[in-house]
Amino acid sequence: xxxxxxxxxxxxxxxxxxxxxxxxxxxVPEYDVLVVNDGSRDNTALVASxxxxxxVSHPFNLGYGVAIQTGYKYALAQAYEYLVQMDGDxxxxxxxxxxxxAPVTAGETDIAIGSRFLAVDSYEPSGVRRIGMxxxxxxxxxxxxxxxxDSTSGYQAINRRVIHFFTTEIFPCDYPDADMLITLHRSGFxxxxxxxxxxxxxxxxxxxxxxxxxxxxxxxxxxxxxxLLRADDRNGSRREDxxxxxxxxxxxxx
Amino acid sequence: MGREGKTPNPLIREAKEPRHDDGNSDGxxxxxxxxxxxxxxxxxxxxxxxxxxMPLRQQIFAxxxxxxxxxxxxxxxxxxxxxxxxxxLWLVTSVVMxxxxxxxxxxxxxxxxxxxxxxxxxxxxxxxxxxxxxxxxFCIKISRLTNQVKDLSQENALLRKEVEILSxxxxxxx
Numbered sequence: 001x002x003x004x005x006x007x008x009x010x011x012x013x014x015x016x017x018x019x020x021x022x023x024x025x026x027x028v029p030e031y032d033v034l035v036v037n038d039g040s041r042d043n044t045a046l047v048a049s050x051x052x053x054x055x056v057s058h059p060f061n062l063g064y065g066v067a068i069q070t071g072y073k074y075a076l077a078q079a080y081e082y083l084v085q086m087d088g089d090x091x092x093x094x095x096x097x098x099x100x101x102a103p104v105t106a107g108e109t110d111i112a113i114g115s116r117f118l119a120v121d122s123y124e125p126s127g128v129r130r131i132g133m134x135x136x137x138x139x140x141x142x143x144x145x146x147x148x149x150d151s152t153s154g155y156q157a158i159n160r161r162v163i164h165f166f167t168t169e170i171f172p173c174d175y176p177d178a179d180m181l182i183t184l185h186r187s188g189f190x191x192x193x194x195x196x197x198x199x200x201x202x203x204x205x206x207x208x209x210x211x212x213x214x215x216x217x218x219x220x221x222x223x224x225x226x227x228l229l230r231a232d233d234r235n236g237s238r239r240e241d242x243x244x245x246x247x248x249x250x251x252x253x254x
Numbered sequence: 255m256g257r258e259g260k261t262p263n264p265l266i267r268e269a270k271e272p273r274h275d276d277g278n279s280d281g282x283x284x285x286x287x288x289x290x291x292x293x294x295x296x297x298x299x300x301x302x303x304x305x306x307x308m309p310l311r312q313q314i315f316a317x318x319x320x321x322x323x324x325x326x327x328x329x330x331x332x333x334x335x336x337x338x339x340x341x342x343l344w345l346v347t348s349v350v351m352x353x354x355x356x357x358x359x360x361x362x363x364x365x366x367x368x369x370x371x372x373x374x375x376x377x378x379x380x381x382x383x384x385x386x387x388x389x390x391x392f393c394i395k396i397s398r399l400t401n402q403v404k405d406l407s408q409e410n411a412l413l414r415k416e417v418e419i420l421s422x423x424x425x426x427x428x
Contacts, residue, residue, distance in 0.1 A: 059405050059406055059409050060401075060402055060405055169334060174338060174339065215339075218338075219338045219339070222328075222331060222345075223338060225328070226328065226331050226332040229328075229332045
C-alpha cells in the first residue's frame with residue numbers, strides 16, 4: 001500500500017488536537033499523522049505526540065501557509081505518495097478522509113478539495129465571511145472555467161506531484177486559498193471537489209480567522225491578479241523539475 | 255479661518271469673484287494674469303484661480319509617477335521579488351496620489367484642512383508621511399526578525415549541544 005500522510009497544522013490547539021489525532025488514527029490507522037506545531041505557546045506538541053502523531057515544531061509562529069508547507073517538505077523528504085491535509089481545531093470531519101483520497105488514489109485528479117457547500121449538515125459561515133467566500137468562489141470558478149464551491153477549504157487530498165509543486169517558491173505561504181487553486185490550474189493540475197462535512201469552530205476562531213479581513217481581501221485580489229500575469233504558469237509547466245525552496249530536497253529525517 | 259463647523263472655504267468664496275488685481279492696499283493694479291483654457295477649466299471645477307492651483311505640468315508629472323510606481327510594484331510582486339505585505343503601502347499611496355490629482359477639488363480641500371498654501375505642498379507632505387509609515391513598517395518587521403534570529407540562533411546552539419552529547423554517548427558505547 002502506498003504511503004499516506006495526514007497533515008494537521010496546529011497553533012495553540014492544546015485542548016482539541018488530541019481528540020483530532022485520535023479520531024484520525026481510529027478512522028485510518030494505517031496512515032501516518034503529522035502535526036506541525038506552529039510555535040504554539042501551549043502544550044499542543046505534547047498532546048499531539050501523546051495521541052500518537054509525529055510532531056514537527058516551528059521555533060516561533062510563522063503562519064498557516066508556512067506550517068502546511070513544512071508538512072509538504074516533510075512528506076516529500078519521507079517519500080509519501082499521498083497527503084491529506086486538515087485543520088487541527090476539529091472543524092474537519094475525519095470520516096471524509098477516504099472519500100477525499102479516493103479520486104486522488106484512483107488517478108482521476110491531482111488534488112481533491114473537501115467542500116462544505118456540497119455536503120449535508122455542514123457548517124456554513126454567515127455574514128461578511130460568507131460574502132467574501134462567495135465572491136472569491138465565483139472569481140476562481142470564472143478564472144479556471146470550473147465550478148468551485150469552496151475556494152478556502154483547508155481539507156484537501158493531494159498526490160506526490162502536487163506535494164513536490166507545493167514545496168517550491170510558487171506556493172503562496174501567505175493565505176494559500178483561491179490564488180493557490182488558480183496557480184494549480186494554470187500549471188496543468190487537475191482539481192476536483194468532494195463533499196466534506198465541516199463543523200463550526202467551538203472557540204469561535206480558527207487558523208483562517210478573519211482578524212485581518214481587509215488585508216486578506218487585498219492580498220487575495222493582488223495575488224490572483226499577479227498569478228494571471230505570470231507567463232511561466234501560463235505555459236502550463238508542472239514544475240516537476242523545480243527544486244524545493246529549501247536547500248535539501250530529501251533526507252530531512254532518516 | 256472660520257471657527258464654525260459649516261464655514262465655507264474662504265479661498266473658494268473669494269474666487270467666486272475673480273479679481274484682476276491682488277487687492278493691494280494702495281489700490282494699484284498689479285500684473286494681469288493671463289488665464290489659459292486649462293486655467294479656466296480648473297477654475298470652473300474648483301473655483302480657484304490659477305495662482306492657487308498646481309500647474310498642469312506638475313499634475314501630469316504626479317499622475318505619471320503614481321502610474322509608474324503602481325505598475326513597478328505590481329511587477330515586483332509578479333516576479334516574487336516583493337511580498338504582498340510590503341506592497342500595500344506603495345499601492346495604496348500611488349492610488350491615493352492618482353485620485354487626488356484627478357479629483358483635484360479633493361486635493362484642494364485637504365490643502366485647506368492642513369493649512370498648506372498650495373496643492374504641491376500637500377503632495378510633498380503626503381510623500382513625507384508615506385516615507386514615515388514605510389520606515390515604521392520596516393522597523394516593526396526588523397524588530398520581529400531580530401527576535402526570530404535570536405530564537406533560531408539559540409535553538410541552533412542547543413541542538414548542536416544535544417548532537418554533541420548524543421555523539422559522546424554513541425561514541426562511548428562503541
